Amino acid sequence: MANTPYPQSYYAASANAVPPRPVLQGEVETDVCVIGAGYTGLSSALFLLENGFRVTVLEAAKVGFGASGRNGGQIVNSYSRDIDVIERSVGPKQAQLLGDMAFEGGKIIRERVAKYQIQCDLKDGGVFAALNSKHMGHLESQKRLWERYGHTQLELLDERRIREVVACDNYVGGLLDMSGGHIHPLNLALGEAAAVESLGGTIYEHSAAVRIERGANPVVHTAEGKVRAKFIIVAGNAYLGNLVPELAAKSMPCGTQVITTAPLGDELARTLLPQDYCVEDCNYLLDYYRLTSDKRLIFGGGVVYGARDPANIEAIIRPKMLKAFPQLKDVKIDYAWTGNFLLTLSRLPQVGRLGDNIYYSQGCSGHGVTYTHLAGKVLAEALRGQAERFDAFADLPHYPFPGGQMLRTPFAALGAWYYGLRDKFGM
Incomplete structure (x- = not known):
C-alpha cells in the first residue's frame, strides 16, 4: 500500500493535521511488534507503553486508514451479540467476566481523550x-x-x-x-497515535507486513525492512488480508x-x-x-x-x-x-494466541469502536501475564463460515436477505 491516501471521506477532509511518518527501512528490534494502526493496534500499543514495553507499530497505509477512520463514529456499549447470548453459550464465570467488560471500552475512550487531550469532538x-x-x-x-x-x-x-x-x-x-x-473517529485514532509516539513508541506507515517468521524470536517482514520482536500483536482486522491464513478462514x-x-x-x-x-x-x-x-x-x-x-x-x-x-x-x-x-459467524470477537508469542484480536462484526479499545487493554494484560480476561474471550467458540471462503459470501448474503425481510415486516 505504498503512498496509499485516505478515502475521500468527511473524516479525511476534516482530520487534524499530523506530521508524516516514516516507512520502515532496515531492521529494528522491539519488545512488541503491533501489526495495524487502527483502534485495536493503537489501544494495545498505548497500554503496553504505559507498562514499560518497547513497541513498534506497522501500518500498511496510514493511521486509521481502515474501519477505525471510516466508521459511523458512535460509542456503543456491549458486543455485536449481547451478553444474554453469551450467557446461553458459556459458563457463568466466563459470562460474568465478559459481561463486566461490556461497558469498559467507552470508559477507556473517555480516559484516553482526557489524559492525552485528544481533539475528536466527543x-x-x-x-x-x-x-x-x-x-x-x-x-x-x-x-x-x-x-x-x-x-x-x-x-x-x-x-x-x-x-x-x-x-x-x-x-x-x-x-x-x-x-x-x-466522536470524530479518525481524529480519535490520530490522537491515540500521537499519544503512542509521546510515550516512545514508533509507528511506521506505508509499511505493510508481508510475512511473519514464526518461532521463539519472531520476525515481521515488510517490503523494505523487518522487525525482530519478543511478541507480535496482529490487529489488521478486515484489512489483514491473508497474512495469517488461520485467521482469515474464520472471518x-x-x-x-x-x-x-x-x-x-x-x-x-x-x-x-x-x-x-x-x-x-x-x-x-x-x-x-x-x-x-x-x-x-x-x-x-x-x-x-x-x-x-x-x-x-x-x-x-x-x-x-x-x-x-x-x-x-x-x-x-x-x-x-x-x-x-x-x-464472524458468531458475531462475537475472535481473540487468541498462535504459538507462544503471536496474539490477535479481530472480528468486531460492526461493533468495534468500544470493543477495540477494550481489546487493547486485554491483550496488554495477557502479555504481562494476567490472562484471565484474555482467556474469557479466547475460550469463546468460533466456527468457519459454511462452504469455506468460496461460499461464505453468498451464504451470508442469503442470511442477510432473510433478516432484511424480517426487518421490513417487523417480525
Missing part, C-alpha cells in the same frame, strides 16, 4: 430507536440485562420522549444510553456505506437532533446517524458481503436518510464512502 448520549413494539420489548429486556451488570445510565423513551430527542416520526420509542456517544470482510450532507446550519441541525445524541435503529440491518461538529448529518447503513465497493453509495444510503428525515430532500450530499469491517 459528545455524550446514544439512542437505540424502536420501529415497532417488538423492538421496544427488546429494549426493555436490554435495559434490565445491562442494569444487572451494573450499567445504570439508561432511560427508556416512550413515543413522546423519543420525539424530544430525534425529529423522526418512524419510532415508537427507544433507549437512551448516556454512556454512549459519538469475512464486509462493507458498510456512509454519506455526509452539506452543513445544515444550527437551526435545522438542532431541529433534527436537539440534544446532539447519536442514533441507531433496532433493525438487524440497521441505520445509524449523528451530527458532526460543523452541523452536517452523517448517515450510514447497509452491508455489502465480501467487501465489494458499490458503484453508487449515495443511491443506496440517501433513500434511507430521507425515510428518516424527508425534510432533507433538497440537501446536498458532500461525501460518500465505504469501509470494511470483519464479520
Whole structure:
C-alpha cells in the first residue's frame, strides 16, 4: 500500500493535521511488534507503553486508514451479540467476566481523550430507536440485562420522549444510553497515535507486513525492512488480508456505506437532533446517524458481503436518510464512502494466541469502536501475564463460515436477505 491516501471521506477532509511518518527501512528490534494502526493496534500499543514495553507499530497505509477512520463514529456499549447470548453459550464465570467488560471500552475512550487531550469532538448520549413494539420489548429486556451488570445510565423513551430527542416520526420509542456517544473517529485514532509516539513508541506507515517468521524470536517482514520482536500483536482486522491464513478462514470482510450532507446550519441541525445524541435503529440491518461538529448529518447503513465497493453509495444510503428525515430532500450530499469491517459467524470477537508469542484480536462484526479499545487493554494484560480476561474471550467458540471462503459470501448474503425481510415486516 505504498503512498496509499485516505478515502475521500468527511473524516479525511476534516482530520487534524499530523506530521508524516516514516516507512520502515532496515531492521529494528522491539519488545512488541503491533501489526495495524487502527483502534485495536493503537489501544494495545498505548497500554503496553504505559507498562514499560518497547513497541513498534506497522501500518500498511496510514493511521486509521481502515474501519477505525471510516466508521459511523458512535460509542456503543456491549458486543455485536449481547451478553444474554453469551450467557446461553458459556459458563457463568466466563459470562460474568465478559459481561463486566461490556461497558469498559467507552470508559477507556473517555480516559484516553482526557489524559492525552485528544481533539475528536466527543459528545455524550446514544439512542437505540424502536420501529415497532417488538423492538421496544427488546429494549426493555436490554435495559434490565445491562442494569444487572451494573450499567445504570439508561432511560427508556416512550413515543413522546423519543420525539424530544430525534425529529423522526418512524419510532415508537427507544433507549437512551448516556454512556454512549459519538466522536470524530479518525481524529480519535490520530490522537491515540500521537499519544503512542509521546510515550516512545514508533509507528511506521506505508509499511505493510508481508510475512511473519514464526518461532521463539519472531520476525515481521515488510517490503523494505523487518522487525525482530519478543511478541507480535496482529490487529489488521478486515484489512489483514491473508497474512495469517488461520485467521482469515474464520472471518469475512464486509462493507458498510456512509454519506455526509452539506452543513445544515444550527437551526435545522438542532431541529433534527436537539440534544446532539447519536442514533441507531433496532433493525438487524440497521441505520445509524449523528451530527458532526460543523452541523452536517452523517448517515450510514447497509452491508455489502465480501467487501465489494458499490458503484453508487449515495443511491443506496440517501433513500434511507430521507425515510428518516424527508425534510432533507433538497440537501446536498458532500461525501460518500465505504469501509470494511470483519464479520464472524458468531458475531462475537475472535481473540487468541498462535504459538507462544503471536496474539490477535479481530472480528468486531460492526461493533468495534468500544470493543477495540477494550481489546487493547486485554491483550496488554495477557502479555504481562494476567490472562484471565484474555482467556474469557479466547475460550469463546468460533466456527468457519459454511462452504469455506468460496461460499461464505453468498451464504451470508442469503442470511442477510432473510433478516432484511424480517426487518421490513417487523417480525
